[in-house]
Amino acid sequence: MPDAGPIDCDVHPFVPSLKALHPYLDRFWRDTFIRRGLEELNSTSYPTVNPLTARADWREAGGKPPSTPARLAANVLDPMGTRLAICNCLYGVQLLYNEDMAIALTRALNDWIAREWLDADPRLRASIVVAPQNPHAAAEEIDRCAADPRFVQVLMLVSGEAPLGKRQHWPIFEAAQRNNLALGIHAGSAYRHPVTAVGWPTTFTEDYVNQAQAFQSGLTSLLAEGVFTKFPDLTVVLIESGVTWLPAHAQRLTKTWKGVRPDIPWVVQAPDEIMRARVRLTVQPFDGPPDARGLERILDHLGSDEILLFATDYPHWQFDGLEALPPGIPDGLRRKMMVDNPLRTYVRLKQTLGETVA
Numbered sequence: 265m266p267d268a269g270p271i272d273c274d275v276h277p278f279v280p281s282l283k284a285l286h287p288y289l290d291r292f293w294r295d296t297f298i299r300r301g302l303e304e305l306n307s308t309s310y311p312t313v314n315p316l317t318a319r320a321d322w323r324e325a326g327g328k329p330p331s332t333p334a335r336l337a338a339n340v341l342d343p344m345g346t347r348l349a350i351c352n353c354l355y356g357v358q359l360l361y362n363e364d365m366a367i368a369l370t371r372a373l374n375d376w377i378a379r380e381w382l383d384a385d386p387r388l389r390a391s392i393v394v395a396p397q398n399p400h401a402a403a404e405e406i407d408r409c410a411a412d413p414r415f416v417q418v419l420m421l422v423s424g425e426a427p428l429g430k431r432q433h434w435p436i437f438e439a440a441q442r443n444n445l446a447l448g449i450h451a452g453s454a455y456r457h458p459v460t461a462v463g464w465p466t467t468f469t470e471d472y473v474n475q476a477q478a479f480q481s482g483l484t485s486l487l488a489e490g491v492f493t494k495f496p497d498l499t500v501v502l503i504e505s506g507v508t509w510l511p512a513h514a515q516r517l518t519k520t521w522k523g524v525r526p527d528i529p530w531v532v533q534a535p536d537e538i539m540r541a542r543v544r545l546t547v548q549p550f551d552g553p554p555d556a557r558g559l560e561r562i563l564d565h566l567g568s569d570e571i572l573l574f575a576t577d578y579p580h581w582q583f584d585g586l587e588a589l590p591p592g593i594p595d596g597l598r599r600k601m602m603v604d605n606p607l608r609t610y611v612r613l614k615q616t617l618g619e620t621v622a
């Protein structure tokens with residue numbers, strides 16, 4: 265571990281029940297949820313009982329994923345000597361068809377994160393959860409939360425109502441850029457469409473593996489619609505996407521772009537160069553080969569040592585023990601992934617630490 269401790273770019277606060285958000289809802293919505301008997305709104309992509317949702321030794325008595333900052337500290341932050349960790353709360357707000365309800369819940373959720381997590385541990389930072397069902401309200405929520413410098417990113421799911429780059433989402437990107445926030449795209453779906461391009465799959469395994477397909481489509485949409493050109497200061501972080509799909513996809517996209525450039529004339533730089541400069545990936549779960557030589561090849565194909573960000577993906581069950589990085593990573597790259605790359609990616613981390621990074 266580096267001297268100053270690693271920066272963990274993906275940990276998940278678990279909302280124990282809808283009741284936990286009641287103090288942060290206005291009376292109308294609190295009464296509405298009570299009257300309707302709504303008690304849970306968990307992410308459908310990570311069902312509570314699924315083994316991948318929480319590592320067995322981290323689950324609370326009764327089987328629920330761990331739901332307090334004290335448990336996060338005891339399970340990961342203290343043993344790893346973590347300097348900072350970014351909380352990405354996955355909750356079912358993106359799935360709702362009622363925009364007003366989704367907006368009320370994201371406000372409550374972000375306030376809950378600030379009060380119950382960020383206030384509880386000075387090592388914690390967080391992403392602003394938004395409801396892309398209403399991008400203008402989402403932008404307002406970004407501006408509201410951005411007053412707190414501990415929010416360092418805007419969080420969206422990779423699969424929503426429309427491909428990520430569509431102009432309807434641009435108010436969200438504009439607000440993120442305006443506030444020096446990265447745009448985090450996490451695995452997960454609002455289930456408006458199948459997670460595969462060929463229809464609804466049968467099993468959780470298919471859903472999980474095919475998230476990489478959704479990331480390819482989402483990233484291609486961001487690029488082709490011109491988001492990287494329109495928002496030159498926006499960094500996109502793909503969270504829990506895996507990493508091995510990117511080099512082949514970037515190669516295919518770049519080759520096609522060379523042939524049909526007039527189709528997207530606003531993309532004036534080669535897609536693989538844009539991705540190396542503007543796209544970052546968290547490394548957990550790592551889907552590369554287990555041996556050092558295979559890892560070396562993947563890193564070579566990625567073409568930059570600034571792309572990968574350290575993450576544990578706590579409490580998801582991707583690794584045992586405390587070694588969240590694959591073996592064989594050279595020391596220099598290890599430090600970059602754990603400290604330098606996160607600090608460069610998340611401008612606000614530097615600001616809250618009072619540090620400048622070259």
Ligand code: ZN
Binds near residue numbers: 274276352580
């Ligand atoms: Zn995650």
